[in-house]
Amino acid sequence: MLHGDIGDWLERLGSAAPTPGGGAAAALAAAAGAGLVEMVVNLTVGKKAYAEHEDHVRPIGAQARELRLRALELAGDDEAAFSAVMSAYGLPKATDGEKAARAAAVEAATADAAQPPLRVAEVAARVIELASALPGRSNRNVLSDVGIAASLALSALESSAINVEVNLAGLRDPATRDGLRKEIDAHLAAATLGREVVANIRAGVAR
Amino acid sequence: MLHGDIGDWLERLGSAAPTPGGGAAAALAAAAGAGLVEMVVNLTVGKKAYAEHEDHVRPIGAQARELRLRALELAGDDEAAFSAVMSAYGLPKATDGEKAARAAAVEAATADAAQPPLRVAEVAARVIELASALPGRSNRNVLSDVGIAASLALSALESSAINVEVNLAGLRDPATRDGLRKEIDAHLAAATLGREVVANIRAGVAR
Numbered sequence: 001m002l003h004g005d006i007g008d009w010l011e012r013l014g015s016a017a018p019t020p021g022g023g024a025a026a027a028l029a030a031a032a033g034a035g036l037v038e039m040v041v042n043l044t045v046g047k048k049a050y051a052e053h054e055d056h057v058r059p060i061g062a063q064a065r066e067l068r069l070r071a072l073e074l075a076g077d078d079e080a081a082f083s084a085v086m087s088a089y090g091l092p093k094a095t096d097g098e099k100a101a102r103a104a105a106v107e108a109a110t111a112d113a114a115q116p117p118l119r120v121a122e123v124a125a126r127v128i129e130l131a132s133a134l135p136g137r138s139n140r141n142v143l144s145d146v147g148i149a150a151s152l153a154l155s156a157l158e159s160s161a162i163n164v165e166v167n168l169a170g171l172r173d174p175a176t177r178d179g180l181r182k183e184i185d186a187h188l189a190a191a192t193l194g195r196e197v198v199a200n201i202r203a204g205v206a207r
Numbered sequence: 208m209l210h211g212d213i214g215d216w217l218e219r220l221g222s223a224a225p226t227p228g229g230g231a232a233a234a235l236a237a238a239a240g241a242g243l244v245e246m247v248v249n250l251t252v253g254k255k256a257y258a259e260h261e262d263h264v265r266p267i268g269a270q271a272r273e274l275r276l277r278a279l280e281l282a283g284d285d286e287a288a289f290s291a292v293m294s295a296y297g298l299p300k301a302t303d304g305e306k307a308a309r310a311a312a313v314e315a316a317t318a319d320a321a322q323p324p325l326r327v328a329e330v331a332a333r334v335i336e337l338a339s340a341l342p343g344r345s346n347r348n349v350l351s352d353v354g355i356a357a358s359l360a361l362s363a364l365e366s367s368a369i370n371v372e373v374n375l376a377g378l379r380d381p382a383t384r385d386g387l388r389k390e391i392d393a394h395l396a397a398a399t400l401g402r403e404v405v406a407n408i409r410a411g412v413a414r
Binding site for chain 1: 239376
């Protein structure tokens with residue numbers, strides 16, 4: 001779980017310290033996107049003008065809240081997985097036996113390290129879907145925040161894809177590579193919807 | 208200046224509380240993008256393999272650091288500006304005189320509230336330019352983080368544009384509107400470069 005002061009965390013992000021890195025930053029963007037969906041629902045539920053949409057938007061808010069907490073957890077998982085890859089690279093490689101053991105450990109840790117960005121991509125895709133279900137049914141005064149939620153989730157999705165693709169390139173086993181490629185492509189399908197949500201809202205708020 | 212625990216801040220973001228909202232979330236994404244540019248520079252400077260690029264990348268790191276701190280400051284400014292708009296809307300409107308005074312106060316506060324997202328857009332555009340100057344000259348092992356930096360900055364830029372466009376729509380004076388429109392369009396010009404940086408890096412890391 002990511003925690004601590006925001007400014008301190010960003011200071012560590014900017015430093016040469018091995019973690020946090022881009023994976024944790026992507027998870028934070030997904031968490032912020034989820035938080036904005038949740039906020040829009042909280043500013044819609046209980047308002048007379050949107051009473052007829054209450055049953056539709058309430059579960060969206062509950063899911064967004066779960067996704068926000070999950071993304072924050074994944075930011076921490078990403079840091080731990082990256083540390084495990086670094087440890088594997090640090091194993092001894094003096095003998096042939098050591099070299100083989102090290103290569104196997106690096107391969108396993110690299111495959112494991114693809115999991116947090118894959119899960120962040122999954123969360124980000126869900127945030128995009130939730131955001132897409134709000135326009136026309138949520139508080140009109142915070143429609144711009146739905147657009148920002150979709151934009152941040154899109155960036156979290158794209159950033160996670162970059163990280164999964166880096167891990168793919170480092171893997172030797174073609175079956176593991178193909179499996180990961182298929183998974184990330186499935187999540188990336190939500191990007192088109194995300195871009196539509198952002199474009200429609202920009203066209204709408206500028207009216 | 209944005210501060211406090213990350214999880215608590217995201218909890219407030221998700222709540223019905225008037226601030227923080229999308230503007231502060233966009234500023235946070237810009238700060239994370241700047242932090243990643245800074246990190247990549249810190250993992251390049253002092254490394255033998257990149258010694259010839261040290262004079263090129265060092266100032267990029269220093270500028271990214273400044274932009275990170277500036278974005279964090281702007282997140283706080285955005286919250287304050289939004290609160291001022293809410294206060295203006297809360298002014299009495301019983302008499303014609305009060306109505307006129309309230310309308311003028313709302314107009315002035317709305318124009319002021321466009322400033323933080325405009326500045327975030329400016330910061331995000333700068334982060335994109337800095338990120339674009341790294342590939343080929345920065346540590347190859349963290350090229351993916353340059354792509355994530357550009358992606359987060361792009362989202363910060365797009366999100367800020369959404370917020371400026373909302374403010375524009377709420378303004379009565381055409382000259383103020385045109386001026387703000389020109390400014391945000393100038394910053395948005397960096398979006399093309401940002402998309403190029405992300406696409407090139409994705410193509411490169413997937414090799």
